[in-house]
Amino acid sequence: MKTLKVLLAVILTALLFSACSHKVYVPVESVSTDTLHVVSHDTIRVTERLAPVSLALPEYHQERATKDSVSVLQNALYRSTARIHNGILTHILESLPGAKVEGLTPVHDTIRITIHDKDHKQYKENPKIVYKEKNLKWIEKRAMETGFIAFGVLVMLALYFVIRWKLK
Structure with missing residues (x-):
């Protein structure tokens, strides 16, 4: 009966230790996205207007002789002088001093x-779980090599012998 109690205590202890586990850190990655939009608008406004302009005329001198009694040289910017001298009509055309052409252009x-x-926008996404392999401890490697069930049986037998040895 005493052996049954010890065996039951060992089994309960093994179950108790196997039921407890440590917290496992799960790496979480938060992803945020920044977006920067630069918009540039160029507007060119062209306004047309009429501006007064005036141009100075170059001085001009023209002389003409004819045997006819009538000669007409006419211009709004020039002066025309006609003379009959010794039976010859002399016609002189010259620009007026300070004459200008004025108008609108x-x-x-x-x-x-x-x-x-x-425009700056920042988006945050929900955290994502990132799985990363980590190195196993030596006890975890042995458990994988021998199998978890066999490893559990070995641990319980070891506890049983330790407790039996201590009780003697």
Whole structure:
């Protein structure tokens, strides 16, 4: 009966030790993603307007002689002088001093507007479990070599003999 009690104590102790286990650290990897969008808008605004312009004319002198009694040289910017001298009509055309051509010309004004827009978004994903192989301890290697059941029987027999030896 005493041997049965010792054997029962050894079995219960083995079950108690096999039921307890340590916490296993499971490595977790958190993945976050940063996104940076840089948007650049270029706007070119072209405005057309009329601007007054004036050009100075180069001085001009032209002389013409003819036997006819009438000669017409006409221009808004030039002066024409006609003379009959010794039966010859002399016609002089010259530009007026300080005469200018004035008018309007289209002028294009170009304005460049650049808008830079930065959009920064950060996404966090749920943590993911990452499995990583770790090196086994020597006792775990022996358990795999001999098999867990055989290893358990060996441990219980060792405990039985130790307890039996201590009780004597």
